[in-house]
Amino acid sequence: xDRERDETPIGEWIEERYWDFFATRFRVKxxxxxxxxxxxxxxxxxxxxxxxxxxxxxxxxxxxxDEFVYHEMIAHVPLFVHPRPERVLVIGGGDxxxxxxxxKHPSVQHxxxxxxxxxxxxxxxxxxxxTASALDDPRVTVTIADGVEFVAGTEESFDVVIVDSTDPIxxxxxxxxxxxxxxxxxVLRERGIVVSQGESxxxxxxxxxxxxxxxxxxxxxxxxxxxxxTTYPGxxxxxxxxxxxxxxxxxxxxxRVLRSGIDFKYYNPDVHRAAFALPEFARKALGExxxxx
Amino acid sequence: xDRERDETPIGEWIEERYWDFFATRFRVKxxxxxxxxxxxxxxxxxxxxxxxxxxxxxxxxxxxxDEFVYHEMIAHVPLFVHPRPERVLVIGGGDxxxxxxxxKHPSVQHxxxxxxxxxxxxxxxxxxxxTASALDDPRVTVTIADGVEFVAGTEESFDVVIVDSTDPIxxxxxxxxxxxxxxxxxVLRERGIVVSQGESxxxxxxxxxxxxxxxxxxxxxxxxxxxxxTTYPGxxxxxxxxxxxxxxxxxxxxxRVLRSGIDFKYYNPDVHRAAFALPEFARKALGExxxxx
Numbered sequence: 001x002d003r004e005r006d007e008t009p010i011g012e013w014i015e016e017r018y019w020d021f022f023a024t025r026f027r028v029k030x031x032x033x034x035x036x037x038x039x040x041x042x043x044x045x046x047x048x049x050x051x052x053x054x055x056x057x058x059x060x061x062x063x064x065x066d067e068f069v070y071h072e073m074i075a076h077v078p079l080f081v082h083p084r085p086e087r088v089l090v091i092g093g094g095d096x097x098x099x100x101x102x103x104k105h106p107s108v109q110h111x112x113x114x115x116x117x118x119x120x121x122x123x124x125x126x127x128x129x130x131t132a133s134a135l136d137d138p139r140v141t142v143t144i145a146d147g148v149e150f151v152a153g154t155e156e157s158f159d160v161v162i163v164d165s166t167d168p169i170x171x172x173x174x175x176x177x178x179x180x181x182x183x184x185x186x187v188l189r190e191r192g193i194v195v196s197q198g199e200s201x202x203x204x205x206x207x208x209x210x211x212x213x214x215x216x217x218x219x220x221x222x223x224x225x226x227x228x229x230t231t232y233p234g235x236x237x238x239x240x241x242x243x244x245x246x247x248x249x250x251x252x253x254x255x256r257v258l259r260s261g262i263d264f265k266y267y268n269p270d271v272h273r274a275a276f277a278l279p280e281f282a283r284k285a286l287g288e289x290x291x292x293x
Numbered sequence: 294x295d296r297e298r299d300e301t302p303i304g305e306w307i308e309e310r311y312w313d314f315f316a317t318r319f320r321v322k323x324x325x326x327x328x329x330x331x332x333x334x335x336x337x338x339x340x341x342x343x344x345x346x347x348x349x350x351x352x353x354x355x356x357x358x359d360e361f362v363y364h365e366m367i368a369h370v371p372l373f374v375h376p377r378p379e380r381v382l383v384i385g386g387g388d389x390x391x392x393x394x395x396x397k398h399p400s401v402q403h404x405x406x407x408x409x410x411x412x413x414x415x416x417x418x419x420x421x422x423x424t425a426s427a428l429d430d431p432r433v434t435v436t437i438a439d440g441v442e443f444v445a446g447t448e449e450s451f452d453v454v455i456v457d458s459t460d461p462i463x464x465x466x467x468x469x470x471x472x473x474x475x476x477x478x479x480v481l482r483e484r485g486i487v488v489s490q491g492e493s494x495x496x497x498x499x500x501x502x503x504x505x506x507x508x509x510x511x512x513x514x515x516x517x518x519x520x521x522x523t524t525y526p527g528x529x530x531x532x533x534x535x536x537x538x539x540x541x542x543x544x545x546x547x548x549r550v551l552r553s554g555i556d557f558k559y560y561n562p563d564v565h566r567a568a569f570a571l572p573e574f575a576r577k578a579l580g581e582x583x584x585x586x
Contacts, residue, residue: 021343273567274566
């Protein structure tokens with residue numbers, strides 16, 4: 001367990017505790033939404049420096065100021081490696097930011113979003129249209145359901161699966177398990193790719209290891225890539241990349257990115273390649289699970 | 294001005310405020326040193342999660358847990374681009390961490406450290422030997438003096454100058470000015486390189502711009518590279534790179550890194566190259582000042 005649930009009421013500052021020795025604080029303008037769903041506490045607060053922020057159980061999920069980093073990196077890396085993504089599955093991601101980036105790819109015909117907590121979708125639709133307005137796109141189907149059960153039962157298939165999950169505590173815990181990824185493999189088409197929120201590079205190496213070990217037992221290619229936003233504690237965070245064969249750098253066509261005309265704020269071809277260059281401590285700790293890029 | 298001076302006494306948590314809307318907190322075990330020098334307040338605290346930390350005016354300078362990131366990236370990038378660094382000047386860096394990394398290069402015969410605040414050196418020698426023990430190396434000369442005055446007056450010359458400074462407030466402010474860099478250019482040998490602490494990529498774009506503009510007016514090559522540690526607020530931080538001709542990626546010999554046998558924790562050849570891949574927002578904001586890599 002990495003990030004501690006915070007049950008205290010929101011004051012002038014919201015504070016996210018990370019382990020028991022580290023915290024980040026954001027100055028609050030106004031609390032816009034604060035309710036408890038069957039799964040977690042859901043808060044939307046307006047802040048002085050980071051716009052509106054979504055928190056689940058007191059953990060920062062997104063801020064309007066820096067959500068572009070996370071959403072561009074979770075979506076464009078797999079979608080520019082896959083030669084022609086048409087059907088995309090997003091597990092979690094009820095804020096809508098990942099779906100927004102997915103639809104910048106004109107080949108995508110349908111995106112299914114499976115979010116366990118309808119209250120997250122509702123709160124973001126009401127207060128964070130910057131991300132949630134993507135959920136009004138006619139090409140998206142929003143399903144409020146358990147992602148683990150969804151992939152176990154569905155007959156649909158997908159080119160890319162994006163596991164846009166919270167940390168492996170609370171409702172997201174089974175999303176870090178082997179049964180889930182066995183079913184993800186089953187619903188993925190022949191050239192399929194799955195990327196997943198892969199936790200903190202500095203503080204969650206054990207979680208990263210266990211996730212990569214599960215992926216390496218199932219998929220032909222497994223890699224890890226990093227990004228840095230401003231609101232997650234401890235700097236460097238990661239996504240896992242696993243595929244039925246496609247390599248994240250060697251099979252990546254930078255010219256396609258430039259031709260796309262997408263107005264990126266974080267992502268670009270250099271950033272795509274650079275994200276797979278792991279710090280030496282991570283390469284040593286995780287290298288045994290990682291394949292050719 | 295980016296990071297606010299904190300004048301409050303140290304409690305169970307130390308807090309660094311960043312602008313007026315963002316803060317990071319570290320849980321304190323014990324305050325080991327807390328004095329006021331003619332230049333700033335100097336604190337060394339032992340923490341629960343990050344080992345011993347040095348703070349100047351309440352701003353985190355280093356922690357034992359993650360100082361390897363900053364020090365490896367400020368030192369090895371220029372020293373592996375220069376074909377044979379023999380004489381190195383470090384401005385600031387009184388904790389000794391940069392000097393420690395510099396001496397991992399066997400070609401270095403002499404390193405001069407010019408630190409304005411003797412109390413920083415004294416506190417680190419006593420409480421943070423992990424970095425400060427490098428200052429006992431017979432190849433280093435520690436000079437307690439103003440770095441701006443030193444480069445204005447010295448007749449020495451250097452292959453690499455490393456400006457290991459605090460933020461551009463308080464005693465470090467003149468280190469972000471054009472007179473200083475004019476003199477740095479003067480003391481640099483023909484193939485010389487200067488790298489400097491370049492502030493936060495997300496929150497200090499204006500400071501980065503003004504520093505790059507000064508460098509671009511003086512040096513043939515100017516670039517910026519990023520790194521991420523865990524204790525500086527807001528994820529991505531940067532160093533500027535300026536040289537009399539050497540390019541940071543094209544003139545970089547990865548094989549030399551592997552031959553060196555240095556036991557890196559963050560740096561490696563992939564990280565070296567990847568560090569120059571700027572996020573799109575930074576490329577757009579700073580691209581006019583940046584040259585060929």
